[in-house]
Amino acid sequence: MTSVAHPIHQQEFVKPDGRPLTLYGLQPIVVTSEIPSPSPEPVDARPVMRWHPLRGEWVMYAAHRLGRTFLPPPEYNPLAPTADPEHPTELPRGTYDLAVFANRFPSLTLDAPKPEGGPAHTRAGVGACEVVVFSQNAAGRLADLSDAQMSLLLSVWADRTSRFAAGGIIQSVLAFENRGVEVGVTLHHPHGQIYAYDHLPPVAMRMLDMARQHHSETGNPWLADFVADEREAGERTVHDEGLALSIVPPFARYTYETWILPARPVSLLSELTDDERDAFARTLKDALLRLDALFGVRMPYLMTVHQAPLDAPHPEFPLHIELYPYLRAAGRMKYLAGTEQGAGEFANDKFPEVAAAELRKVTLEDV
Structure with a gap:
């Protein structure tokens, strides 16, 4: 488009x-x-x-x-x-x-x-x-x-x-x-x-470190390889606009966690072309509508927009948006309890492949 x-x-x-x-x-x-x-x-x-x-x-x-x-x-x-x-x-x-x-x-x-x-x-x-x-x-x-x-x-x-x-x-x-x-x-x-x-807060610092490590080991931006792998697998992709896509990542911590990704690896929102920005926007809107339609209620969620640090150019950093929906099932909240808060490791009740399939089946009419 x-x-x-x-x-x-x-x-x-x-x-x-x-x-x-x-x-x-x-x-x-x-x-x-x-x-x-x-x-x-x-x-x-x-x-x-x-x-x-x-x-x-x-x-x-x-x-x-x-x-x-x-x-x-x-x-x-x-x-x-x-x-x-x-x-x-x-x-x-x-x-x-x-x-x-x-x-x-x-x-x-x-x-x-x-x-x-x-x-x-x-x-x-x-x-x-x-x-x-x-x-x-x-x-x-x-x-x-x-x-x-x-x-x-x-x-x-x-x-x-x-x-x-x-x-x-x-x-x-x-x-x-x-x-x-x-x-x-x-x-x-x-x-x-x-x-x-x-x-640099801890999450941004860790993302940057891991993206650098991937680039050092492979010579490729992490985002480029990740998008290619997910498109080839297909089972976790929820919506694909061509220039942008949404997926339930294979390592999702929340049951219906959804990521919005540009198809071309960039590190800042300002680096998107007009066409890429519009596709990214449509993909984000599609993801939000699917979450609200999933159980027929307004899904409580946290949305975070991840861009590269500003201290220097970081082309290896992956621009993306993460959505953390707080319902793990109809009427059932996901609470961060012992293992999440105490150990920093999440327990998820559903495999990402199953969650992605459920989100793909959602009808967006009259949402």
């Missing part, structure tokens, strides 16, 4: 409390109200990080997050466009598709002050946290975006990553979505988040 080029429009604003807001759209941005903020007071976040000597990783502490909004009624939805100026939300009224703003309750900030006192190996929580609002429709879901809007979202993630890379402080960017109260969502309005780290 050949893509139709969609121009991307964006406009920058500053909220009354000083936080930046960027609106993105497929049409020119039109704002019909004042730029709001739930509070005019500047955010006073002082996040701290402490080193875990046995796990070799940082732990973030952000006490101010205890006051963040928790499952408000619809009339107090902070991610909806402001309806009443006396009760401002995070977003203005107007014509736009997506919005990105600095999180009011961040776990990391670029200007985090050096902590006073504390144990050894304590430092400022330097980084950034952004909220990505997928739609003005409070009752919607990510899968309800049009193909063009889904492609726009990929472009927005790429744009935010490029901005962080240009600043010279951030080394790793993770875009993600938590969906469902089962996974701890505190706002139902469809949205995701972006965490930008001034260091």
